[in-house]
Amino acid sequence: MRIFWTNESRNRLKDIYDYFSLNVSEKTAKKLINDIIDYSEILASSPGIGQKENLLNSRTHNYQYLLFGNYKIIYWIKMNVVYIATVFDTRQNPKKLRNLKDSPSN
Numbered sequence: 001m002r003i004f005w006t007n008e009s010r011n012r013l014k015d016i017y018d019y020f021s022l023n024v025s026e027k028t029a030k031k032l033i034n035d036i037i038d039y040s041e042i043l044a045s046s047p048g049i050g051q052k053e054n055l056l057n058s059r060t061h062n063y064q065y066l067l068f069g070n071y072k073i074i075y076w077i078k079m080n081v082v083y084i085a086t087v088f089d090t091r092q093n094p095k096k097l098r099n100l101k102d103s104p105s106n
Contacts, residue, residue, distance in 0.1 A: 001043070001044050001045070001047050001077075001080050001081065001082050002044070002080060002081050002082070003040060003041065003043055003044055003081075003082045003084065004081050004082070004083050004084065005084045006083060006084060006085055006086075008085060008086050008100070008101070009084040009085060009086050009087055012086050012087040012088070013033055013036065013037075013087055016029075016032065016033065016036075016071075016087065016089070017029045017030070017032075017033050020032055035068070036068055036071060036073065036087060039066065039068045039073070040066065040068075040073050040075075040084060042066070043066070043073075043075060043082045044082065047077050047082050048064075048077075049066065050064035050065050050066045050073075050075065051064060051065060052064055053065045053072070053074055053097075055094060055095075055097045055098060056074075056097065056098070056100065061076035061078075061083075061085070062076055062077075063075070063076050063085060064076065064077075065088075067090075070089055070090050070091055071087050071088065071089055071090065072087070072088040072090055072097075073087055074086050074087070074088055074097075074100070085100060086100055
C-alpha cells in the first residue's frame with residue numbers, strides 16, 4: 001500500500017516541529033518528526049493494525065489510529081492508499097479531535 005499525508009497531517013507535523021524546535025532544540029524536533037514518519041511506514045504493510053478512532057465514528061471515513069508516544073497517527077484506508085488524516089497530541093482535550101475536517105480522498 002501507498003501512504004499519503006494530507007495537508008492537515010503535514011500542517012500538524014509542522015506545528016510539532018515548530019514547537020519542539022523553539023522550546024527544546026532543532027535536533028530534537030527533526031528526530032521526533034522523522035520518528036513519527038518512520039513509524040507510520042508500518043501502515044504500508046499492515047494497514048489494519050490500528051485501532052478504531054471512536055471519537056470520529058460518525059464521519060465519512062472509517063478512521064483508525066496508531067499510537068506513537070504522545071501522538072495518535074490518525075488515518076483511513078481507501079483502495080490501496082493509507083491516508084494520514086492528522087497527527088494528534090493525546091495530551092490535548094480529546095474533544096478537539098472532533099474538529100478534524102474530513103479530507104476528500106484523491
